[in-house]
Amino acid sequence: MSELRIRDRTPPGPLEYxxxxxxxxxxxxxxxxxxxxxITLMVFSFNNSxxxxxxxxxxxxxxxxxxQDSDLIAAFGNSLTIAFISTVVSxxxxxxxxxxxxxxxFPGKTLFEGALSLPIVVPEICMGVAMxxxxxxxxxxxxxxxxxxxxxxxxISHISFSFxxxxxxxxxxxxxxxxxxxxxxxxxxxxxxxxxRDVILPHMTPGLVAGGLLAFTLSLDDFVITFFTSGxxxxxxxxxxxxxVRFSVTPEVNAASTIxxxxxxxxxxxxxxxxxxxxxxxxxxx
Amino acid sequence: MDxxxxxxxxxxxxxxxxxxxxxxxxxxxxxxxxxxxxxxENKNLVEISVNGTFANYAHAITPLYIxxxxxxxxxxxxxxxxxxxxxxxxxxxxxxxxxxTKTWLLLLIMLPFWTNLLIRTYALMAVLRNEGFINQxxxxxxxxxxxxxxxxxxxxxxFQPLPLLHNTFAVIFxxxxxxxxxxxxxxxxxxxRLDRSLLEASLDLGAxxxxxxxxxxxxxxMPGIVSGVVVTLIPSVGAxxxxxxxxxxxxxxxxxxxxxxxxxxxNWPFGSALSxxxxxxxxxxxxxxxxVARNRRAAASEAAS
Amino acid sequence: MxxxxxRRSLLAGLGAAAVGLSFTGLEGCSxxxxxxxxxxxxxxxVYNWDNYTGETTLADFKxxxxxxxKMSLFSTNDELFSKLRSGNPGFDVIVPSNEYVTRMxxxxxxxxxxxxxxxxxxxxxxxxxxxDFDPGRHYSMPYTWLCQGIGYRKSKVDGVPDSWKWVMExxxxxxxxxxxxxxxxxxxxxxxxxxxSVRDIPYEMxxxxxxxxxxxxxxxxIFHTDNGQDLLLSGDIDIVMDYNGDIARVMDEDPDLDFxxxxxxxxxxxxxxxxxxxxxxxxxxxxxxxxxxxxxxxAEIASTILYPTPNGAALALMPASYRDNPVIFPPADAIAKCxxxxxxxxxxxxxxxxxxTRIFAS
Numbered sequence: 038m039s040e041l042r043i044r045d046r047t048p049p050g051p052l053e054y055x056x057x058x059x060x061x062x063x064x065x066x067x068x069x070x071x072x073x074x075x076i077t078l079m080v081f082s083f084n085n086s087x088x089x090x091x092x093x094x095x096x097x098x099x100x101x102x103x104x105q106d107s108d109l110i111a112a113f114g115n116s117l118t119i120a121f122i123s124t125v126v127s128x129x130x131x132x133x134x135x136x137x138x139x140x141x142x143f144p145g146k147t148l149f150e151g152a153l154s155l156p157i158v159v160p161e162i163c164m165g166v167a168m169x170x171x172x173x174x175x176x177x178x179x180x181x182x183x184x185x186x187x188x189x190x191x192x193i194s195h196i197s198f199s200f201x202x203x204x205x206x207x208x209x210x211x212x213x214x215x216x217x218x219x220x221x222x223x224x225x226x227x228x229x230x231x232x233x234r235d236v237i238l239p240h241m242t243p244g245l246v247a248g249g250l251l252a253f254t255l256s257l258d259d260f261v262i263t264f265f266t267s268g269x270x271x272x273x274x275x276x277x278x279x280x281x282v283r284f285s286v287t288p289e290v291n292a293a294s295t296i297x298x299x300x301x302x303x304x305x306x307x308x309x310x311x312x313x314x315x316x317x318x319x320x321x322x323x
Numbered sequence: 324m325d326x327x328x329x330x331x332x333x334x335x336x337x338x339x340x341x342x343x344x345x346x347x348x349x350x351x352x353x354x355x356x357x358x359x360x361x362x363x364e365n366k367n368l369v370e371i372s373v374n375g376t377f378a379n380y381a382h383a384i385t386p387l388y389i390x391x392x393x394x395x396x397x398x399x400x401x402x403x404x405x406x407x408x409x410x411x412x413x414x415x416x417x418x419x420x421x422x423x424t425k426t427w428l429l430l431l432i433m434l435p436f437w438t439n440l441l442i443r444t445y446a447l448m449a450v451l452r453n454e455g456f457i458n459q460x461x462x463x464x465x466x467x468x469x470x471x472x473x474x475x476x477x478x479x480x481x482f483q484p485l486p487l488l489h490n491t492f493a494v495i496f497x498x499x500x501x502x503x504x505x506x507x508x509x510x511x512x513x514x515x516r517l518d519r520s521l522l523e524a525s526l527d528l529g530a531x532x533x534x535x536x537x538x539x540x541x542x543x544x545m546p547g548i549v550s551g552v553v554v555t556l557i558p559s560v561g562a563x564x565x566x567x568x569x570x571x572x573x574x575x576x577x578x579x580x581x582x583x584x585x586x587x588x589x590n591w592p593f594g595s596a597l598s599x600x601x602x603x604x605x606x607x608x609x610x611x612x613x614x615v616a617r618n619r620r621a622a623a624s625e626a627a628s
Numbered sequence: 629m630x631x632x633x634x635r636r637s638l639l640a641g642l643g644a645a646a647v648g649l650s651f652t653g654l655e656g657c658s659x660x661x662x663x664x665x666x667x668x669x670x671x672x673x674v675y676n677w678d679n680y681t682g683e684t685t686l687a688d689f690k691x692x693x694x695x696x697x698k699m700s701l702f703s704t705n706d707e708l709f710s711k712l713r714s715g716n717p718g719f720d721v722i723v724p725s726n727e728y729v730t731r732m733x734x735x736x737x738x739x740x741x742x743x744x745x746x747x748x749x750x751x752x753x754x755x756x757x758x759x760d761f762d763p764g765r766h767y768s769m770p771y772t773w774l775c776q777g778i779g780y781r782k783s784k785v786d787g788v789p790d791s792w793k794w795v796m797e798x799x800x801x802x803x804x805x806x807x808x809x810x811x812x813x814x815x816x817x818x819x820x821x822x823x824x825s826v827r828d829i830p831y832e833m834x835x836x837x838x839x840x841x842x843x844x845x846x847x848x849x850i851f852h853t854d855n856g857q858d859l860l861l862s863g864d865i866d867i868v869m870d871y872n873g874d875i876a877r878v879m880d881e882d883p884d885l886d887f888x889x890x891x892x893x894x895x896x897x898x899x900x901x902x903x904x905x906x907x908x909x910x911x912x913x914x915x916x917x918x919x920x921x922x923x924x925x926x927a928e929i930a931s932t933i934l935y936p937t938p939n940g941a942a943l944a945l946m947p948a949s950y951r952d953n954p955v956i957f958p959p960a961d962a963i964a965k966c967x968x969x970x971x972x973x974x975x976x977x978x979x980x981x982x983x984x985t986r987i988f989a990s
Contacts, residue, residue, distance in 0.1 A: 194349075
C-alpha cells in the first residue's frame with residue numbers, strides 16, 4: 038500500500054516514460070485521434086436531423102428505424118450466420134492443418150506452408166475478384182437455394198481466407214506441447230483418436246478459442262471479398278451499410294454502426310474475460 | 324521431432340486431405356483462373372477466350388497504369404512512415420508502463436481494430452467533411468480570432484472550410500487511421516523483448532534519451548520495426564475501401580482501378596493482369612523482407628561465433 | 629476439469645446465442661414468402677436507381693397483388709451490367725438506360741416480354757413504341773425519359789449558364805462545379821460541346837475532349853455519382869451536370885435552383901423496365917411492369933420523381949404544373965438539338981472507360 042504512495046511521490050525513474058508528460062500527451066493525442074471519430078459517430082446516431090450534418094436535437098427515432106428495417110436486420114442475420122459457420126469450419130480446417138504441420142514430415146511440406154500463407158498475403162481485391170470469377174464461371178452457386186445454403190458462396194470465400202490465420206494461431210499453441218505426453222499415452226495403449234481427444238485437444242483449446250475469435254471477427258468484418266460475391270438476397274451487414282453510405286446517409290447508418298460497435302466491444306470483453314480467467318487460474322496453479 | 328508421414332498414413336490422410344483439398348479447390352483454383360484470364364481477351368461482352376496473349380500485361384505497364392501503381396506505393400510509403408512516427412512513441416509508452424496499465428493500453432489501441440472497417444471509414448467522412456469535426460473546430464478558432472481582430476477594427480473574412488475530404492489528404496489520413504494498430508503491435512512486441520539493462524547502461528554512461536533510442540534501441544528492435552513496416556505497407560498498397568469512400572478522382576489507387584475493370588469497364592482480362600501485377604509486387608516486398616531478415620540473422624550469428 | 633467445462637459451456641452458450649440471434653434476425657425477412665396464385669413466391673427483387681419510384685408505389689402494388697417488393701439500388705448502368713453479367717443473382721426486374729438495353733439484349737441477358745401480360749402498354753406514347761435500341765419493344769418497356777443539362781443556383785451564377793462551356797472549359801465557377809462520373813456521358817457531352825454528334829466520335833476528338841477535362845479538373849469540385857442534385861441543394865456546389873428530373877425534384881425544395889439545356893444540345897435517355905434472364909419470378913415481374921404502366925400509378929410515380937413520363941395516359945392525369953414545367957419538358961427547340969446515344973461496341977466502350985481513368989489519374 039505505502040509502496041504505491043511512495044512510488045507516486047518519487048520522481049519518475051529513467052525508464053518510466055509513461056509517467057512523464059511528453060509521452061502522456063502523445064498517448065492522449067493518439068487516443069483522441071483514434072476514438073474521436075467513433076464517438077462522434079455514436080453521438081450523431083441520436084441526431085434529430087435527416088441529413089445528419091448539424092446537431093439538431095436528441096432522438097431515438099433512427100434506432101427504431103434501424104430495428105424495423107427488415108433489410109438491415111436480414112443483412113445482420115446473414116453476417117452472423119456466415120461468421121458462425123465460417124468460424125466452425127475454419128477452426129476445424131485450421132486445427133487439422135496445424136496438426137499436419139506439427140506432427141508430420143512429408144515431401145512438399147515447404148511448398149504447402151508457402152501455399153498456406155498465400156491467403157494471408159494476397160491483397161483482398163485480388164481474392165475478391167478471384168472468388169467472383171470462380172463462383173460465376175466454374176461453380177455457379179444457385180441463389181434460389183433455401184437459406185442458409187444460398188450463402189454458400191460467401192461462406193466458402195470467408196473460410197478460404199480465414200483458415201490460414203487460424204492455422205497459424207493453433208500452430209503457435211501446439212508448438213508448446215510436450216510430445217512426451219503423447220508418447221506416454223501411446224505407450225499406455227491409447228488409440229490415435231483417444232490420444233487426440235484426451236491429451237492433445239485440451240492443450241490446443243486456448244489456441245482453438247483464439248483462432249475461433251479471430252475467424253469470427255475476420256468474417257463479420259469482411260467487406261471487399263463479400264462485396265464481390267453477394268447478391269440481393271445474400272447481403273451482409275458491411276455490404277448493406279456501404280449501400281446506405283452511398284445512397285441514403287441518414288442517422289440510421291450511425292445507429293446501425295453503433296449497435297455493431299457495442300456488440301463487438303461486448304464480445305471482445307467477454308473473450309478477454311475468458312482468457313484472463315484462464316491466465317489467472319493457470320498462474321494460481323489451479 | 325516430427326515423424327515421417329509414412330509411419331501413420333491413416334492419420335496423415337485424415338489430417339492432411341481436408342485442408343489440402345480446400346486450399347486447392349477454393350483458393351488455388353480461383354487464383355489460377357484469374358491468372359489464365361490475364362492471358363485472355365474479351366471475345367464479346369460476356370465471354371472471355373484465353374489465348375495466351377500478353378496484351379493485357381503490355382497494357383498494364385503503360386504510363387497511365389504504372390503511374391497509378393507508383394502512386395499507390397507512394398501513398399503506402401507515406402502512410403507507413405506516418406504510422407511509424409506516430410506509433411513508435413505509443414509502443415514505447417506501452418512497453419514501459421506498469422503491467423496493469425499495459426493491458427489497458429493495449430486494449431485501447433486494439434479496440435478500434437476490432438471495429439468494422441466500413442464503420443471506421445464512414446466515421447472519418449463525418450470528421451473530415453466541410454461541416455465535420457475538424458472544420459467546425461477550426462471555424463470556432465477562426466471566429467474567436469476574428470472577434471479579437473475586430474476589436475482592433477479589422478475583422479477577418481468569413482471562414483473558408485478546408486477541403487479535407489475526397490482528396491489525397493483524406494486517403495492518407497484514413498489509411499493511417501486504419502493501419503496504426505498494425506504498426507504498434509509488432510513494435511511493442513519487439514521493444515518488450517529488449518533487455519532493459521542495456522538501456523539503463525546507456526543512460527548511465529551519459530547518453531540522452533533520444534541518443535539512446537537512436538543508437539541502442541532502434542538497431543536492437545529492427546526486426547520488429549521491419550515487421551511492422553511490412554504489415555502496414557502491404558495492406559496499404561492494396562487498399563480499396565479507404566480510397567473509394569474518402570478519396571477523390573485524383574486519388575484512385577490500384578485496387579480501385581482493378582475494381583473498375585471488373586465492375587464498370589467490363590474488362591476482366593485486363594483486371595486480372597493488374598491483380599497479378601499487384602500480387603507479384605506484394606510477393607517481392609515480402610521476399611525482400613525475408614532476405615533482409617536472413618542476412619541480419621546470418622550477420623548476428625557470425626558476430627556471435 | 630472444472631475450468632475447462634465452464635469455459636466450454638460459456639462458449640457453447642455464446643455460439644447458441646449467435647445462432648439464435650441469426651435465426652430471429654431472419655424471422656423478419658425470411659426468404660420463404662407465401663406462394664401466390666400464379667405459383668410463384670409472393671415477392672419481387674427489383675434493381676433500380678435511387679429515388680426512382682412513387683411514394684406509395686410499392687405499398688400499392690403489395691395491396692393490389694400481395695407481392696412484396698424488395699428494391700436494391702445501383703448508381704450507374706455499368707454497375708447494373710456487371711452485376712448481371714455473369715448470371716442473374718436473383719433480380720426479377722431491372723431498369724437499364726437505352727444503350728444498356730442494347731448491350732444486354734445482344735449479350736442474351738434479357739428475356740423477351742410476354743406482351744399479353746402487359747395490356748397497359750397501350751398507354752405508352754407512340755413516339756416510344758419502336759425505338760432503335762429495342763424495335764417493337766419485345767425486351768423493354770419505357771419507364772421514363774430524360775434530358776441531360778446544367779442545374780445551377782441562380783443567386784450564385786451570372787445569368788443563365790446556357791452553354792457547356794461553364795462546366796467544361798471555364799474557371800468562372802472554380803471549385804463549385806460538379807460533373808458526371810460516367811465515361812459515356814462525359815465524352816458524348818464533350819462531343820456535343822465541340823459541335824459533333826454523340827455517335828461515331830473520332831478517336832482523336834475523344835482525346836481532345838479528355839485533355840479539355842484534364843485542364844478543367846482543378847475547377848471541378850466533384851465527379852458525382854447520381855447525387856449531383858443533393859450537392860446542389862446542400863450548397864456544396866453551385867453548378868452541375870445532371871438530369872432534368874433530379875433537378876426538377878430539388879427545385880421543388882429550393883426555388884433558388886434552376887435547370888437549362890445548353891445551346892449546343894444534349895443527350896436524351898430513356899430508362900426502361902426489363903426482365904433479366906433467369907428471373908426467379910417472371911410472372912410477378914410482368915405484373916409489376918404492367919402495374920407501373922397503369923395511368924394512375926404512372927401519375928403517382930411522375931409526381932414524385934418529376935421525370936418526364938412516356939406514359940400518355942399518366943401524362944393526361946398530371947396537373948399543369950407538371951406538364952408545363954420547362955425543366956421537366958424542355959422546349960422543342962432545345963429538344964431538337966438533343967439525341968439519344970447508342971451502344972457502339974465493346975472496344976469503344978473500353979476506350980471511353982480508359983479515357984476516364986486517364987482523366988481521373990492526371
